[in-house]
Amino acid sequence: MLKILAIVPARAGSKRLPKKNVRKLNGTPLVGYTLNAATASKYISHTIATSDCPEVLAIAKEYPNTTALLRPDELASDTATSIDVVKHAIDYAQEQGIEFDTICLLQPTSPLRDSEDIDNAIELFIAKNAKGVVSMTECSHSPLWATPLETEGQFKQFLSTLTGTRSQDLPKYYQLNGAIYLVDRVIFKQEGKLLFEHEFYPFIMSSENSVDIDTEIDFLTAELIVKNRI
Structure with a gap:
């Protein structure tokens, strides 16, 4: 049986949405949604x-089987990376004798990702005997309907490629949604990365559960979905 360590990175600062990780989303702190799902x-x-x-x-x-880890100042700045934060957390876990063979990074800015999403991603990880799994969702608009506008020529070329094209005829594209990253502990320690080309698989999530909170509009969208579910 795999032993999976979930890491929830939730720093205090946020330029676009100050203190968003503790802001109440329909009465519950934002970080609480991810902690609930992990538990x-x-x-x-x-x-x-x-x-x-x-x-x-x-x-x-307040949560069972959960450690509250104070992050050092150098890992709380805008320049600190998720990789550095994960390394600090797993080093601490090993020092404390917490056993695990797989890392599951769960960002609190994805509050609508639930325990079923997490478990389905883990089951894919197990079924594929994978080194890693990352969550993705279908793009709401095809990137083929987008273009740079640095020159007038780019716009004209863009229009010429769309003549007679229907959106439903375009291939589906998928994007990372930032909700779930699963990676083998040994591979992470060796490579220092969360994403790899080999033995890595996408886990597709619904667009509703993939809301990523970065702005006020994102927060209001998530709150509307939560209230609608209730």
Whole structure:
């Protein structure tokens, strides 16, 4: 049986949406949605919430099998990477004797990703004997309907390629949604990356569950969906 360590990175700062990780989304702090999903998962054995925010750490302490990890200042800046944060969390887990063989990064900005999404992604990981799985969702608009507008010629060329083209006839494209990253611990330690070309598989999520909160509009959209579900 796999031992899966979930890592929830939730720093205090956010330029576009200040303190978004503790902002109430229909009465629940944003980070709470991800912690709830991790706790409800059938497969996640332990969760580490890593943050420089006292409020996030206090919330995390309310959840079972969850460690609230104070993030050092150098990992709380705008220049800190997700990779550095994950490395810090897994080093701490190993120091504390927390056993795991797979890492599951769950960003709190994807509050509508639920435990079923997590478990289905993990089951794909197991079924494929994968080194990694990453969540994706179908693009709402095909990138073939987009073009740079640096010159007038680019616009004219773009229009010429669309003559008689129907949107429903275009191939489907998929994009990363930032909700779930699964990676083998050994591979991550060797490569220091969350994404690889070999033995890596996409897990497709619904567009509704893929809302990624970066702006006020994103937050309002997520809140509308949550209220609609209730």
